[in-house]
Amino acid sequence: MATEHEQETGGSSAGESDGTGPGTDVSNLPLPPYPPNLGPSQLHFVRQMWDTLDFIERAFAERDVVRTRVPSQGDVIGLSHPDHMKRVLLTDRDQFRKSEDFRIAFGEGLLTVEGEEWQQQRDVLQPLFTRQSVMGYADGMVEQVRRRTRRWTDGDRLVLQQAFTDMTLDVIFATVLGRELAVDGDERIRDAAEHLHDWFVPTSYALPEWLLTPARYRFKKAKETLEAEASRLLDEKRGEAITDPSEADDLLSLLVGLREAGVTDSAMLSDERLRDQMVTIIFAGHDTTTTTLTFAFWALANNPEVYERFHDEVDDLDGPPTMDDLDDLDVTERIITETLRLFPPVYMLPREADTDVAVDGYRIPEGNVVHVPIREIHRDERFFDDPETFRPARWEDDLRQELPDFAYAPFGGGPRICIGRQFALLEAKLTMATIGRNYKLYWLGENDGAEPPTSPQMTLRMESGQEFLVTER
Numbered sequence: 145m146a147t148e149h150e151q152e153t154g155g156s157s158a159g160e161s162d163g164t165g166p167g168t169d170v171s172n173l174p175l176p177p178y179p180p181n182l183g184p185s186q187l188h189f190v191r192q193m194w195d196t197l198d199f200i201e202r203a204f205a206e207r208d209v210v211r212t213r214v215p216s217q218g219d220v221i222g223l224s225h226p227d228h229m230k231r232v233l234l235t236d237r238d239q240f241r242k243s244e245d246f247r248i249a250f251g252e253g254l255l256t257v258e259g260e261e262w263q264q265q266r267d268v269l270q271p272l273f274t275r276q277s278v279m280g281y282a283d284g285m286v287e288q289v290r291r292r293t294r295r296w297t298d299g300d301r302l303v304l305q306q307a308f309t310d311m312t313l314d315v316i317f318a319t320v321l322g323r324e325l326a327v328d329g330d331e332r333i334r335d336a337a338e339h340l341h342d343w344f345v346p347t348s349y350a351l352p353e354w355l356l357t358p359a360r361y362r363f364k365k366a367k368e369t370l371e372a373e374a375s376r377l378l379d380e381k382r383g384e385a386i387t388d389p390s391e392a393d394d395l396l397s398l399l400v401g402l403r404e405a406g407v408t409d410s411a412m413l414s415d416e417r418l419r420d421q422m423v424t425i426i427f428a429g430h431d432t433t434t435t436t437l438t439f440a441f442w443a444l445a446n447n448p449e450v451y452e453r454f455h456d457e458v459d460d461l462d463g464p465p466t467m468d469d470l471d472d473l474d475v476t477e478r479i480i481t482e483t484l485r486l487f488p489p490v491y492m493l494p495r496e497a498d499t500d501v502a503v504d505g506y507r508i509p510e511g512n513v514v515h516v517p518i519r520e521i522h523r524d525e526r527f528f529d530d531p532e533t534f535r536p537a538r539w540e541d542d543l544r545q546e547l548p549d550f551a552y553a554p555f556g557g558g559p560r561i562c563i564g565r566q567f568a569l570l571e572a573k574l575t576m577a578t579i580g581r582n583y584k585l586y587w588l589g590e591n592d593g594a595e596p597p598t599s600p601q602m603t604l605r606m607e608s609g610q611e612f613l614v615t616e617r
């Protein structure tokens with residue numbers, strides 16, 4: 145497998161245009177589920193929405209190129225081989241653009257912009273997200289987590305997805321915006337962050353973008369609330385020049401400070417861009433980590449031996465985890481790696497073909513939506529033994545080096561690989577260790593060793609209302 149650096153910047157020529165010429169039009173592919181395909185084809189979209197993960201699993205079980213249909217989008221082409229992902233994200237990335245709906249939703253933030261504009265934004269932000277840079281947030285992250293876990297007592301029943309949503313929002317607000325959210329308040333902000341996902345509710349896929357559905361209205365209001373908050377914080381920080389990054393406690397102060405000091409091109413850091421950037425980071429940077437933590441504790445609760453090894457490891461720390469402990473948390477790290485394999489929060493990457501593209505003998509016409517199903521790639525038995533089983537120990541040896549490029553890519557890849565991955569991994573590790581030292585969480589759902597109850601929305605989430613029991617250790 146390519147190292148993360150190679151996966152980011154290129155280095156191998158494999159996976160470039162497959163040289164199959166124009167090929168068969170992809171619209172000739174039958175729609176899944178493959179035989180028996182009972183009922184009229186109009187039911188196809190309903191089936192997709194009814195049990196999305198099951199539909200995706202069946203669709204890709206026999207093929208790497210899959211056609212589905214979505215009202216208002218037409219043919220959507222799924223490409224589920226690591227070589228496909230490599231083409232889409234790295235070698236042929238110019239042929240696949242980001243889908244328009246993200247830009248409509250998030251304006252000019254890093255997640256959505258393209259071309260020169262994207263490169264300039266990435267150049268400004270990248271140094272602030274290196275492993276070294278995000279280490280500075282370690283103590284603040286632990287403090288935010290402890291503010292909440294201190295209140296947990298033996299016998300509490302927690303809806304863990306919600307508990308982690310609160311916690312990861314606390315962390316992103318404190319570290320990125322420099323604003324400490326109240327533990328028992330700031331509901332307006334918390335609701336707004338939650339509703340940022342409403343732009344992408346599955347029912348809206350079927351409707352034209354100009355139609356203001358109730359979900360889209362909630363999204364619009366949520367975005368306005370967060371933009372107003374970002375503007376208020378911007379005003380507070382105005383005028384404080386910073387040249388040495390270690391002088392800033394949070395990312396927004398640093399960006400404003402660099403602008404005031406004239407270190408960075410101020411056009412890149414205009415108020416409007418900074419506001420879009422902050423809303424983008426709130427959106428991209430908390431729900432994904434929430435999902436990772438929730439599924440990690442679900443997997444631990446269902447794998448007692450791994451749970452025990454995890455507790456042994458965190459019990460060896462001298463106190464609450466600090467950045468000096470990170471290298472001693474190998475078991476915790478492998479649990480996170482394996483959780484991101486089985487339950488990648490971004491389970492499907494969307495793009496649009498920017499030109500006619502040939503893939504495995506099929507011609508995908510310009511404008512078709514293309515999906516790369518990361519979850520299916522991570523569960524492909526061609527690359528992983530016993531792929532459905534949670535087994536962190538599989539990462540103990542050389543698996544990472546042996547895997548083909550892009551067979552494991554929870555953070556995407558190529559130049560647009562997740563900029564927040566070091567931040568997310570640091571946060572996940574510190575949060576797990578902080579909790580594990582004092583508590584054991586038991587899942588209160590059916591424990592039949594099967595899959596967790598999952599609700600695939602914009603990100604993968606645990607179904608709402610799933611409770612865990614808190615026991616003190």
Ligand code: HEM
Binds near residue numbers: 424
């Ligand atoms: C476990 C947690 C996370 C996962 C699984 C994850 C996953 C991803 C993936 C798959 C992409 C690529 C999207 C694409 O190519 O279309 C991405 C991009 C991005 N992520 Fe994350 N992410 C996580 C955490 C974070 C955090 C904590 C932040 C910010 C603090 C963040 C900010 C971003 C941004 C800004 C982009 C766009 C980068 C660009 O286009 O240059 N993410 N993320």
